[in-house]
Amino acid sequence: MLGVARGKSRYRLYSSVAASKPIVAAAVLERLPLYPRPPHPTVASFRELSKKWKQIIGEVDILEQTLDDMKGRAAPAASDQAKVAPVQSTDRKSLQRLLDQRLYLIVRGNSPYKGQKEWHFPEKKYVDEMNLRKCAESALETFLGDLSDVYFAGKAPGGHLDCPDFQRFYYRSHFVASKEVAASKDYAWVSRDELGEYFDETQLELLKRMLPNF
Structure with missing residues (x-):
């Protein structure tokens, strides 16, 4: 105490x-x-580097990675947008x-x-x-x-x-x-x-x- x-x-x-x-x-x-806070830029960079390294050594399927990248570039639906950016009060x-x-x-x-x-x-x-x-x-x-x-x-x-x-x-x-x-x-x-x-x-x-x- x-x-x-x-x-x-x-x-x-x-x-x-x-x-x-x-x-x-x-x-x-x-x-x-x-809602979770976005990761610190250093943490985000490390995760991205780790993902690329796993891809290089063959732990991530290339096709799966390509599909993930396509999903990331696609525009989210209205319901997903609400989840990503919830309305907050002041x-x-x-x-x-x-x-x-x-x-x-x-x-x-x-x-x-x-x-x-x-x-x-x-x-x-x-x-x-x-x-x-x-x-x-x-x-x-x-x-x-x-x-x-x-x-x-x-x-x-x-x-x-x-x-x-x-x-x-x-x-x-x-x-x-x-x-x-x-x-x-x-x-x-x-x-x-x-x-x-x-x-x-x-x-x-x-x-x-x-x-x-x-």
């Missing part, structure tokens, strides 16, 4: 934290990429944007530890839930309405931030549906690179280490 020193007991850690500062559990909800409330990247749900509203509006992940102050992950689930359920399309990755937090007035524990989860989120609150689906537009440097540094860069 990022940001928390290892101890003999996780429960002992939680109890000691609870005794000193309030605890906030945040749900980091992620939409996985819907609306940050839409899941149909940046389809080859991971997106994360953030909301803007009163945080559970401050009286001012700001951008944050769905989160809740820990009071009497069974554990911190249940607290994070409750925060996300309040926003989404239900968690039938959400999968939480493990029971341990993926990150921890020690703030002056509270402790925040991050729990990663995945959105396993492509339907749009219907919510009255202000929210956005943003990429890892866009998080810097919404969070301060301290939190951003943790998120950059916690979230995958691919």
Whole structure:
């Protein structure tokens, strides 16, 4: 777990934290990429070179290679064009944007530890839930309405931030549906690179280490 020193007991850690500062559990909800990213030019060049080399040493049938080349030059059908170049939205409330990247749900509203509006992940102050992950689930359920399309990755937090007035524990989860989120609150689906537009440097540094860069 990022940001928390290892101890003999996780429960002992939680109890000691609870005794000193309030605890906030945040749900980091992620939409996985819907389309693969095009390969890096170096990777693409290597694949092409490898294919030509196999052709030279006789591992690729010449006729098969010729047919593949003809298919590549043929104009794709309308349905294939849609698959190759899907329509993407520029609306940050839409899941149909940046389809080859991971997106994360953030909301803007009163945080559970401050009286001012700001951008944050769905989160809740820990009071009497069974554990911190249940607290994070409750925060996300309040926003989404239900968690039938959400999968939480493990029971341990993926990150921890020690703030002056509270402790925040991050729990990663995945959105396993492509339907749009219907919510009255202000929210956005943003990429890892866009998080810097919404969070301060301290939190951003943790998120950059916690979230995958691919």
